[in-house]
Amino acid sequence: MKPTYDTAVRDQVRQRMSPPNRESVAEIARSTGITTQTLYNWRSQWQKQGQLVPATTKPPEQWSALDKLAAVIQAAGLSGPDLGAFCRERGLYPKQLARWRQAAEDANGPSAPSMADQRELQRKNQELIRQNRRLQRELEKKEKALSEAATLLMLSKKARSAVATGRGTMIPPEDRSQLMELFREGLKEGASATAIADLIGICSRTLRRWGIAFQTHGFSQDRRKGSPRNVAHRFTPEERQRLIHIVNDPRFADLTPAQIVAILAEERIYVGSESTIYRIMRQEGLLNHRGRTRLPREPREVPVLEATGIHQVLAWDITLLPGPVKGQFYYLYMVMDVWSRRILGAEVHEHECSELASAFFDRVCRDEGISKETAAVLHSDNGAPMRSFTLAAKMAELGVSLSFSRPRVSNDNAYAESWFRTMKYHQSYPLRRFRDLLSVKAWVDGFVEWYNAEHRHSGIKYVTPNQRHYGQADAICAIRQQTYEEARQRHPQRWSRPPRNWLQPQVVSINHPRPQKPVAA
Template sequence: MTSIPDRRQAFELVEQAMAQGARQAKACELLGISARTYQRWTRKGGIVPDGRPEASRPAPANRLSEAERAHIVEVCNRPEYANLPPCQIVPALADQGEYLASESTFYRILREAGQANRRGRAQPPRRRAKPKSYCATGPNQVWSWDITYLASTIRGAFYRLYLVLDIYSRKIVGWEVHERESAAHAAELIRKACLAEKVTRPGLVLHADNGSPMKGATLMATLQQLGVVPSFSRPSVSNDNPYSESLFRTLKYTPTWPQKPFESLNAARQWVHEFVSWYNGSHRHSALKFVTPNERHEGRDTVLLAKRKAVYETARKRHPERWSGPTRNWEPVVEVWLNPDCPQALAGPENERIAA
């Protein structure tokens, strides 16, 4: 529905256009309304308000009577139906040779009577808030970690791979393979990773999902001792931990991924060791302008990307006719966000940018 001020503004614009020689239909078309709508708005010599909210409409011919509606509410409140939803009440009545109304009508009448509630002990679904956004502008500011399964030769038995990733450089800063999930294993891994990366000042953010090892008391106490800030995904929302999920995809689709299950725990650890060495030292990451995680983590990517830019500029000067536009953008990525909000909200207080 269009408000009176909007109708008045449209009237003034159309009148102004018509005074300058425009046709009414064309002027209305530019405003997204028809000439008939404009004529209906301006009948009786003024701007007419929308009459639809106050319109008197006849009751539908198939409308249930008040007695029938009351009977449906009474049936739903009987002891044998009190804990059942309409989708079960209607078939149960049909089995007894009785049909009162459709399921949607049952729901609508119960809703109007204030009785459209969850039946039994069921709780209404809750909307969980999105995790806090973090922005990393340097290494060892925001880490992401998770656990994935590695198949063993015993059907149904798996080894657990713990991986910790720096989202700024994509470097794997810590990993371990164990036979079970444990908060104690996770705590020891985070402690070793902090020692290896020389993380001494508090403020490092560690993001994970909601698994029991991620929220275990042993790990929480270790994070508090190390001054690490825990961050968690929403339940069953894998998109909240995208960096770890993407790393697991790379790990399990690399050409060297074994075609058969790992024969032993040591075999799994040996393979992961080789993968981490390749990933950190040789894998040119597409999100990092194709530099390796080690180069990015150690700050050598800026010089490498500047050299690439110079090579491209030289090639363009040598054969300018082969270039229809600017050379490829080799500027380094400055900010890496974890669970960013919309661009308008990135500067809000609920988001945090971590200084380098």
């Protein structure tokens, strides 16, 4: 006989399916003994009546279209505090309801193009993008070749009187200085170091080494590695050969120089110090890494940066945003002011490279007024664009110092990583993928505007980044502090400890150094 259920049982089941409980049909069936088919029939009837019964533990963005429509219908006549209470009781956001309402209105508009039309448009768009990139690369190559040819023609006239005489020849200091001037002039005009070196007849590495040597100690003597020097206490060839013979002796073939010196000293034999043995073994190619141990590496210093105001310490990074096709991603470039948490710039591109990063920071520094007088420090991880020579040259031109995280230590760039987490877990972030580049750019621009102007940041006492960046945070926190003090004076018995501290943090640091404990005597 088919069981019958009264109204009370149905109401109880409907409450369990509805927010904020949102129990699934399987869970209700296990606890009540009612068949799943009966529960699904009840749920279908309630949905047709316009009631909100998602019956799922999935987030609201993954509800069915009927449930979203029911939520929009139920909230249609609400506003102000009533709408806020409705959303909190059902685990929703007002902005989610607004998006669902807009989607329902758009569904009655003109029909969207078919999937085949969309794929054809996307294919044509990709083809135009590839043609544009190819033409841009060809144009850049031709412009660079013309500029380099003009520069080399100008340098060839000046370099006739100061051309190198050949490989291995010691060039006089006066000729070196003249060649270095030509080398710097050519680089400044846009010619490549290799082309200038070929014109002069000297390796480009030699020219760079000359520039370093001239800035430190000049060209007063031959400081090339391996150049002859007079050393009074140099080993004679016989002593050197004797030391090599001892090191290669079967008795000492497996021992280190320190062990060899100790054993020989027991036998009352002295052939040289440990450092001398190491130096001669290195010169003879006998000092190579042996065994299964890993080559020693010097640990990188922990970056320690402190900011007491805006534009002192900046943090930047690049993250991936999912594209319309699996395996395709867009790249979000972001730079943040660490002291105020304000996003100074955010751009989305189709690929990751140092040229885009350089142009990005050129625009950000120009818009924010960051110059050499600002003495800003830019902190990042060790990605390819961050470590590129192009970006380093642009930052040197803008007067911005560079700081890098330790390898495989994401906490060194915690401010940027935390912002990415806030962005990707925001309720407006797409559950699956972005449609195209324009849609992801529009979404990122809207999110950055919301983050800077509306987001209450916990790290800066729940003021917005714009309020702290433009000097309004201290006045706001003073009002909060005064409010708490007055509340404590009205009801002192309700306060068992001092009121909350609303003062703004004055110093923001990356890896603040820990105080060292004094060593007991």
